Amino acid sequence: MKKIHIFGIAVIAIAIAIIVSTAGDASTYVNFSQAEELAMNGSNGSIHVVGKLKKDQQGQILDMAYKPELDPNYFVFTLLDNNNREQKVVYRSPKPQDFEKSEQVVVIGRMEKDHFEAEKILLKCPSKYNNEKLETTEYQASKL
């Protein structure tokens, strides 16, 4: 076997390893019920859940609390997933700006006993400069 062939095989092997590992690291979009199932089965990988904020008839957001004077690093809110299941979400970072304006919220994190622990929040806000379009902003909980 020529050197170039060994070399080629090595390259292909690394490429396959990369693909496999990428597939392993990739997260998935689920709803809260699926998230709970995953957590029950012992999977603790992070997942994406798409949802909307819980609002009353007047469009006021319900069940949301952020008290920077007590703790700037604790923000809790309630998210309705696409099946309208309600879930308490905890985000250990300051409340993202524009949170109230968002039409769609993607929380990324994992399910805990009584709440969803968000590591990252993606907000879809009505686009800043365009009235018809939505725009995404990303927020990440800080880590030590």
Next chain:
Amino acid sequence: MIHTAYGNTGHFFVIVAFVSAMVATFAYFKSALSSTPLDEATSWKKFARLSFFLHAISVGVVVFCLYWIIGNHYFEYHYAWDNSSLSLPTGFVISSFWQDQEGSFLLWIFWNVVLGLILIFTNRSWEGPVMAIFALVQVFLASMVLGVVIPGLDLKIGSTPFLLLRESMPELPVWKTNPDFIPKDGNGLNPLLQNYWMVIHPPTLFLGFASTLIPFSFAMAGLWLKKTKEWIRPALPWALLSALILGVGILMGAYWAYETLNFGGYWNWDPVENTSFVPWLILVAAIHTMIIGRKNATALKTSFILSIATFVLILYSTFMTRSGVLGNASVHSFTDLGLSGQLLIYLMTFVVVSVGLLIYRWKDLPSDAEEVSTYSQEFWIFIGATLLCLSGFQILATTSIPVYNALAESFGMVLNLALPTDSIGHYNKFQLWFFALITILTGIGQFFWWKRTGEGRLHTLYPPLLITLLLSAIFITVGGVRSISYIVLLTAATFAIVANGTILLNIFRGNYKLSGGAVTHIGVALMLIGILFSSGYTNVVSLNNSGLMISRSEEFTQNDNKENKEHVTLWLNRPLQMGDYLLTWRDIRVEPRHIPEYIPKSWVEIIENDFHAVALRDIVVNDKTYYKSGDTLEIYPENFYYEIEYREPSGKVFTLFPRAQINPRMGLISSPDIQRKYNKDLYTYVSMVTNPNEEGQWSATEEFTVAMNDTFFVNDYVAILDNVVRTDKVDGITLGEGDAAVKALIRILDNGQEFVLTPSFVIKDRTVGRKAEVSNELGLRAQFQEIDPQTGQFTFAINTKQRDFIVMKALEKPLINILWLGTFVLIIGFLMATIRRFRDFLKNQKKELAQLPKVKKMKPQQVS
């Protein structure tokens, strides 16, 4: 008045540019075909050149029209209305040109024209085939801004920047009543982009994108004309220049992100960043194989593949960021303009044409007679190039996850894959090892390249290895590096510096012009060390260690109460110990346009929806009076700066001004301020503020009637009326004869601090005036209501509100300056290499030209 002329001219010349590019493509194609007779080929070439000149002029006119529309604030045009505003300073008006997709396509088209013209004038011998590719690219790019609807088919091609508002938003009711309606002001530029880096970063990046077309075109031309080796000489300097410009463009973006965005870093592995970084990696790999491609056939074949891959990846990157396929995976992708179909055709055309041509010519490419030796320079450079490609492949494989979803969807499947949550960790775990290996190879490769080592002479590598181990042992101990992967990377980078430095010293004695490679490699190694320390050892200073139990719930008490408390709340004028520093938030400042410093917000009254403010007092900065009280001054109405005083243990005081931009459409946008020291940056930003434009809600008035020296409680504070004294001066009121004024001194105690409020009571022209005093620190307003001479008691009206606060975060980034130093070294290295290869090309071209007359004499004989 609606200025339709500019839009019509612009739109017309877009069409001319599109058509002339098509004509030029065809004519250049004909001129380069071997089947075309020579005299015809010459006239085809002349015709093609004329078409390209016409194309160039049209593009110039289009760019001018769009700029004119934006620069003169013709808000009847959607593009001007959408991206600029009256208050925008001139520098940023330029950047609103490329804020939207159409403008950025135009910028790209413009750069291609410039590069095309340079090639026409500097490289006549390759003009035909190279410019045929250029013109074809221009056809596709021009089609993106065409904005033409094909009647009957209802097919819209491209999106024009010259739409009037009434054409782009015909559903607005205002057109029924007033078809000539012109908005008074535009939407303005995204405040994040109002930054000088955003004026030069996009043009640089797009020049980088545009220049990758040159090595690609030469590779294509080489295949086409069967000049399978000759194309490298003219292509190499351009490939180097392209890597330089693209690299600088990417780094500018990174620096902008560091300075302006508040995610606390320069690189976030965002899809948009990745898709420009991957082509750069592949381009660098291509440069390396091109350098050895004239000697080694495997490298030559790889050079073709990589030159093609670079350009195709640029197209893929364009497709990803502009088609909307990234969806919510990226923070800063363009909005979908409905061009995804067109972009896909553009991408697929070039994939099919280039890959097809390569396969068609593959058997004509030379192959190596004997196997390459493990001790040869070619072998090691080739390994390095392969690693660069694998590194790029890994980034691309993950970044393309949204594309897999879209692909699956188009086959009727649901994939629901999402990007890794900890994307930074995901990429780093691969890239760290790739780059450790790559940097080691830069050293070994240079040793083999300069024949400093080889078979049986490997011992020449020992001295640099020894120095490396010594140095890195010192670095590891001093820097406190504990993680294995960091130790490996640090050692690898040190080796690269030592080995390349050794080479550099040796070449420098001979001909320094040849040392571009070694210099560039040292730059890369320095950058890696800078990245390693600044990112790997980022230190959060703003830990909330007040010791107060914030919440008793389990998630707070677990983990030693330390759960992610990286942000601290600062109350106005209340010092807080944070790490080594004593922090105090002093004030909010605003940014006047013609004064070198920020001024306190309380000095001016900002006029709503305008970029002017009225001075409430004389504005004196550095002993110079800029404005008198009552003057109007220009400011940046969205920018507020939070004056945060840092007191070091040594007693040294410095102040940082992190910025918050309050934009009616975007809410609050926060940008950091950075204290730069030689060995680390202190990076501070506010993550939440009380809106400086709103006064806050005052509570209902509460009245207190007290005697002198009485103690009373307001809003949990202890207040003492210390005295009531006569005063001659009350701010904002001129006292005449017969007028009288007194002020009360109310002392308020809070947490060991004392504040004194002095509301005044004025009798002026026989009427009573009450001048309230507000303390933002306490969230209190006190007004002197009444004096009862009979009882000797005084009545005060007190209102309370939420005290002003900010939530902020501070990080320390050690050794980040090594990263920037490495950047400069890298740029210098690339420049040296580019100049060297251009010289090489020019020398060779002169030689060829000297031989040319003979050829010319021969050819006519053949024809006749």
